[in-house]
Amino acid sequence: MNLGPYCNGAETLLHGEFGAYPSKGARYALSLTRTELHIQRLVPKPETDQRTVVPLAEVVGCHTLRSRAPADQSAYFSVYAYPLKKRKVAVGSGRARQRAARTFQVDGAQDYEKNQAVAEKWAVAIKCLVLDIPVSSETEIIPSLLPHTRRLLLLLNPFGGRGLALQWCQTYVLPMITEADISFNLIQTERPNHARELVKGICLAEWDGIIAISGDGLLYEVLNGLMERPDWEEAIKMPVGILPCGSGNALAGAINCNAGLEQALGVELLQNCALLLCHATVSPLDLVAVTTASGTRSFSCLSVAWGFISDVDIESEKYRHMGAARFTLGTLVRLASLHTYRGRLSYLPAAEAVAHRPISRSITMAPNGRLPLQHLPLHRALSDMGLCEERHAFRGTEPAPVACPSPGSPSPSSASALPSPSFSFEPLAGLSPASGADKGQGGGPPDELLVPLEQPVPGSWVTVEDDFVLVLAIYQTHLGADLFTAPFAHFDDGLVHLCFVKAGISRAALIRLFLAMEKGSHFEQECPYLTHVPVRAFRLEPLTRKGILTVDGERVEYGPIQGQVHRGLANLITGINCLRIATS
Ligand SMILES: Nc1ncnc2c1ncn2[C@@H]1O[C@H](COP(=O)(O)OP(=O)(O)OP(=O)(O)O)[C@@H](O)[C@H]1O
Numbered sequence: 128m129n130l131g132p133y134c135n136g137a138e139t140l141l142h143g144e145f146g147a148y149p150s151k152g153a154r155y156a157l158s159l160t161r162t163e164l165h166i167q168r169l170v171p172k173p174e175t176d177q178r179t180v181v182p183l184a185e186v187v188g189c190h191t192l193r194s195r196a197p198a199d200q201s202a203y204f205s206v207y208a209y210p211l212k213k214r215k216v217a218v219g220s221g222r223a224r225q226r227a228a229r230t231f232q233v234d235g236a237q238d239y240e241k242n243q244a245v246a247e248k249w250a251v252a253i254k255c256l257v258l259d260i261p262v263s264s265e266t267e268i269i270p271s272l273l274p275h276t277r278r279l280l281l282l283l284n285p286f287g288g289r290g291l292a293l294q295w296c297q298t299y300v301l302p303m304i305t306e307a308d309i310s311f312n313l314i315q316t317e318r319p320n321h322a323r324e325l326v327k328g329i330c331l332a333e334w335d336g337i338i339a340i341s342g343d344g345l346l347y348e349v350l351n352g353l354m355e356r357p358d359w360e361e362a363i364k365m366p367v368g369i370l371p372c373g374s375g376n377a378l379a380g381a382i383n384c385n386a387g388l389e390q391a392l393g394v395e396l397l398q399n400c401a402l403l404l405c406h407a408t409v410s411p412l413d414l415v416a417v418t419t420a421s422g423t424r425s426f427s428c429l430s431v432a433w434g435f436i437s438d439v440d441i442e443s444e445k446y447r448h449m450g451a452a453r454f455t456l457g458t459l460v461r462l463a464s465l466h467t468y469r470g471r472l473s474y475l476p477a478a479e480a481v482a483h484r485p486i487s488r489s490i491t492m493a494p495n496g497r498l499p500l501q502h503l504p505l506h507r508a509l510s511d512m513g514l515c516e517e518r519h520a521f522r523g524t525e526p527a528p529v530a531c532p533s534p535g536s537p538s539p540s541s542a543s544a545l546p547s548p549s550f551s552f553e554p555l556a557g558l559s560p561a562s563g564a565d566k567g568q569g570g571g572p573p574d575e576l577l578v579p580l581e582q583p584v585p586g587s588w589v590t591v592e593d594d595f596v597l598v599l600a601i602y603q604t605h606l607g608a609d610l611f612t613a614p615f616a617h618f619d620d621g622l623v624h625l626c627f628v629k630a631g632i633s634r635a636a637l638i639r640l641f642l643a644m645e646k647g648s649h650f651e652q653e654c655p656y657l658t659h660v661p662v663r664a665f666r667l668e669p670l671t672r673k674g675i676l677t678v679d680g681e682r683v684e685y686g687p688i689q690g691q692v693h694r695g696l697a698n699l700i701t702g703i704n705c706l707r708i709a710t711s
Pocket residue numbers: 284285286287288289315316317318319320321341342343344345346348372373374375376377680681
C-alpha cells in the first residue's frame with residue numbers, strides 16, 4: 128500500500144516498506160511527512176486500515192543500528208518517541224511521558240551497505256525534522272544537513288525543590304537527551320553562586336547551551352554569571368534552558384505553555400521540558416536590569432515581587448519538602464494575616480497599545496513625575512536487542528577543537544554605584560545583596576530609561592502612591608508552573624507587565640483571583656482592585672519599613688528598586704513551534 132506522495136494532505140518526504148525488529152514476520156509501510164511518521168502494517172494484513180501515527184513533536188531522535196549476526200545484511204533504524212500517557216498510579220496530574228521506541232528492518236537490498244544507506248537516510252530525515260531543519264521531498268537527504276552534535280552544560284542543584292533533581296535527571300532526562308544525540312557534561316552545584324562562578328569561567332565556544340536543572344534561582348545565577356563576563360555581549364547569546372526540578376518552576380511553566388502543551392507539574396513538566404530541549408529551537412528572551420538601593424544591578428528574566436507574593440514565596444521556604452504545595456500552604460497562612468504595604472509605584476507606560484483584553488481598572492494615577500570543562504563521552508542508551516550502533520551517519524560532523532580565548536580585559540561597567548536613598552530600611556540578617564560582591568565586573572547595556580534611584584522619575588512616568596496588597600512586575604506568562612499570571616506575555620515582547628492589587632480587596636476576592644490564575648482567567652473577573660499596565664521601566668519605593676522583595680523568586684535587599692526591560696537580550700531554548708506540537 129502506497130501512502131505517498133501525500134499523506135493526510137501533507138507532503139510525503141520519504142516512503143518505504145520495511146520489516147520490524149523483533150521480526151515476527153511483520154512488514155510495515157512507512158511514510159514521513161514534516162510533522163508525522165505514519166506506520167501502516169502490511170503483513171499480517173490488519174482487518175481494518177489501522178495506522179499508527181507518531182507525531183514528530185514527540186520524537187527525540189533516531190539511530191541506525193546493525194545486527195550482531197554477521198550473516199544479517201539488513202540495516203535497522205530506531206525511532207525514539209515519548210508520548211504522553213495516563214499513569215496507572217496517579218501522581219500529580221496522573222500523566223507522564225512513556226518511552227516508545229520502534230525499530231525497523233531495512234532489507235530491500237542484498238548487501239548491507241545499500242540497506243544502511245536507506246536506514247541512514249531515514250535517520251537523517253527524522254533528525255532534521257526534530258531539529259526544525261527545513262526538508263522537502265526535493266531535498267537530498269544527506270548527513271551533512273545535520274548540525275554537529277549539540278554539547279550542553281548541565282548544571283544541577285541537588286537541593287532544588289524537594290531535593291530530587293539528581294534522581295529525576297538520571298531517570299527522565301539523561302536517557303532522553305542521549306537518544307537525541309546530545310553530548311553533555313553534568314555538574315552538581317555545591318553552594319549558592321557556584322553556577323554563577325562556573326559560567327563566568329567557561330569557554331563559550333565549547334558549548335551550545337547551558338541548562339539549569341533546578342528551579343528558577345539557578346537559571347538566574349547562570350544569566351547573571353554570563354552578564355558579569357567581560358565578553359557579556361557574546362556570552363548572553365549562549366542559549367540557556369531549564370529542566371524544572373525546583374518548587375516554583377515559573378519559566379518552565381512558560382516554556383510548556385508556549386509549546387501549546389497542557390499545564391503540567393512535577394515529572395510531567397520535567398519530561399515536557401526535556402522533550403522540548405531535544406527539539407532545540409531557541410527564542411530571544413527579554414531580561415530586565417534591576418537596580419536596588421545599594422546600586423547592585425542584576426538581570427532578571429521572570430519577575431520582581433513585593434507584598435503578598437514575595438511574602439508567600441520566602442515564608443514558604445520552610446515547607447520546601449512539600450514541593451509546589453508549599454505555595455498553597457504559604458498562601459493560606461498569609462491570607463490568614465493579610466498585610467497591606469504603603470508604597471510609591473512609578474512606571475513608564477509602553478508606547479504601543481498591547482492588544483489584549485482591557486486591563487487597567489480602578490487606577491489612581493498621578494502624572495509626574497575558566498574553567499575548562501572536560502566533555503564526558505557521548506552517553507548512549509545502546510540497544511540491548513542484539514543490535515549495535517551504526518555511527519557512520521554522524522562521523523566527521525564533530526567540530527574541530529577550538530582554542531579558548533583567554534579572558535580579556537574587563538569592559539567598563541555601566542552598573543553605576545548609586546548612593547543609598549536618604550531613608551533606610553531594617554537590615555536583613557544574613558542577607559547580602561544579590562550580586563554585590565561582583566558589582567562592576569561585567570557590563571550589560573545601559574539603562575537609558577532610568578535615572579539614579581535618588582533622583583525623581585522622569586516627567587513622562589506615571590506614579591501611584593497607595594496601599595498595596597501586592598505589586599508584581601512580571602515578564603513571562605507564569606509566576607509558577609500552575610500560575611498563569613500574565614497570559615498576554617511573550618518571551619520577547621519587550622514589556623514588563625506591571626500588576627498590582629490595592630488594599631481593600633477582601634480575602635475571598637483575593638482567593639478567587641489566585642484560583643482563577645491557574646487557568647489565566649483572573650482578569651476576566653474584572654476585580655476593581657487588580658490593575659495591569661504594560662510598561663518599559665518601573666520604580667518601586669516601599670514606604671512601609673518592613674517587607675520582602677524578590678527578584679526571580681530570590682530575596683534581595685529591601686528598599687527602593689527599579690528596572691528596565693532589555694528586549695531579547697538573552698536566548699532561551701523553547702523547543703517546538705507550538706503549531707507542530709501534538710497533545711495526546
Ligand atoms: N549545592 C547547593 N547548595 C545550596 N544552595 C544551592 C546549591 N546550588 C544552588 N543553590 C542555591 O539554591 C537557590 C535555590 O535554587 P533554585 O531556585 O534552583 O531551586 P528552588 O528554590 O527549589 O526552585 P524555585 O526557584 O523554582 O522555587 C539558588 O539561589 C542557588 O543559589
